[in-house]
Amino acid sequence: MVETLKGTGPSGFLEFGQNLLVVDYGKIYQDGTPVGFLHEDGLMQGLSEPLGVWQGLKTIEELPGCVFRGIDRRGLQLELPGSSSGPTGGLTYNKQSFNVIFGRIATQDHRILGFMTDEGELQFYDDRFNGTLRKMDEVSQLSTIFQGIKSNGQPWQLNYQRPLHRPDKSYWENEIIRYFEDFDRVTGPQKKYVCETMRLFACTGLLQVVRKQEGSAGLGNVRHGASGATGVRSGKVNLDRDEFEKEVGFYKQFGASMVVPRHKPLIEVRINLVVAHEYGHQLEFCLSQAAQGIISEAYEKRRKLCDQIHPLPDGYEGGAELVQPTQLDERVFVSGYARSSMNEYWAESVAAFAVPQSRILLAEVDPEMHELLVGIVKEPEKMLNFNLHESILTLQTSLRVGGELPENPLTI
Ligand SMILES: [Zn+2]
Structure with missing residues (x-):
């Protein structure tokens, strides 16, 4: 044996x-x-x-x-046995089954993941940081069910559910529902749109951390209601209902991006991911100064290049990148709108990154922004504001144990 x-x-x-x-x-x-x-x-x-x-x-x-x-x-x-002792029994963490042996939390194949105390406190190893132990708190802890005995032999049951979370839904769905306030009031296809286009940010914990810092999103009557359209900080996102419905329709019919005629014979590339775009504006406020500087520089560089290769035509009032239909592959920005300002450049990059179809486009058109976003997802501490580091790293550790965050998040 x-x-x-x-x-x-x-x-x-x-x-x-x-x-x-x-x-x-x-x-x-x-x-x-x-x-x-x-x-x-x-x-x-x-x-x-x-x-x-x-x-x-x-x-x-x-x-x-x-x-x-x-x-x-x-x-x-x-x-x-080590110096700590704790309970023994079965632990279900975000629907994943583990064993607890005198406080040691282990997988079914005996890999040790962390520790549990008789008071129900959980600590997990963060494999990204040489096995640093991270203590779960009300922000990071996922649904926790334990049945067994305490270290003194006393029978013990624990059932912790995240506040406001629906137990029949996974963490990432719950986070999207918390973020998108009108979730229960929109149609099935609209729900699907929001879930599909926000899943990456939900699974990586970035949606929760940004929501806590900046606020949620809701539908309203805000024409061109982009919170970041003016570059003015407003925290919560207000999406224009008509615009949202229009985008869902575009996405369903044409996918994540499409080409529209603008100022004949020129065309503009459009990204149909308005929720991720608005979220991108919120995310920008959570970035470190250094990260924002990198984005600004990248934008200025592209803007100059764009003005050289595709100068705006006479009589065109807008600020989007317009190209000849034959020049589509030589476009500078992932979408026309990304040209308008550094803030929109960033928000459009975040939007494009949200789903695999346009993520590939971003990698082709703007590899620098693509790489930056890969960094945010995989090594958020390198990009986010210092005050968010601990919460995002603890949360990501929890999400890995809970099976929400895969080894390679880009498979989402
Ligand atoms: Zn915007």
Whole structure:
């Protein structure tokens, strides 16, 4: 049985009574002879002397005085049983099932993810930062159900649900519903539009962090109601209802982007992602000064280039990039509207990045903005304001454990 286990356990030394046993990727040896297997979460199996013959699983705590010191699969120091103790039982975190063994939270295949206390406090390892432990709080903790016993043996149940969240919906759907206030009042296709175009930002925790900082979005009667159209900070987003309905229709019919005739014979590229666009304006206020500077510079560079290659035609009042139909591939901006100002350039880039179809376009037309946005999603601490770092990193750690945030968020 021991031989069939993959070498995924910890490495180091196991002290038991007078014996000092070697542990190599989980396999326990006495003088070169395998005598059992130790998992990272402190479960042992297939034991023989001197550990006592035992085929099933046993916790290290059940072998009095037994101590392991070494490293886990990440190469981080690991001591078992360790100084902390906590509950034992089954944990469901955002519908993902885990085991808790004396406070150690582990996957079904015995990888240790973090710790739980008898008070219900959770800490998870952040693998992006060398296994830094991040403590969950009311912002980051996902729905938590525990059933088992406390460290003193007392039976214990815990059921934590996020405030205002609907238990039948996933975290990301709930976040979109919280953000888009009129969600329950729009049609099925409109709901689908909002979900599809905001999912990436919801799953990565960026929607929640930005909503908390800037505010939510709602439908109103604001002609050209872009909150950022003037570059003036207003926090909450007001979307014009007619414009929203129009965009949903465009998206359904033409996809994320389309070409419209403007000032004949010229054409303009349009991105049909108004919710993500307005969200982009909010996100801009959450960026560090350095990040905003990079965007400004990139915009100025493109604007100059655009004025050279595609100068605005006489008699055209607007500020969008217009090109000859044959020049479509030589356009400078991902959409015509992106030319109007640095703020719109950014908001249009965020919008284009929101869904795979136009994300590819952005990568082709404006690789620099594409890369910047990849950075925001994967390494938000490099782009966001310093005061948001802790909340986004803790939240992303939680979302990874909760199965909301995939290893590569760009698969969303
Ligand atoms: Zn705008």
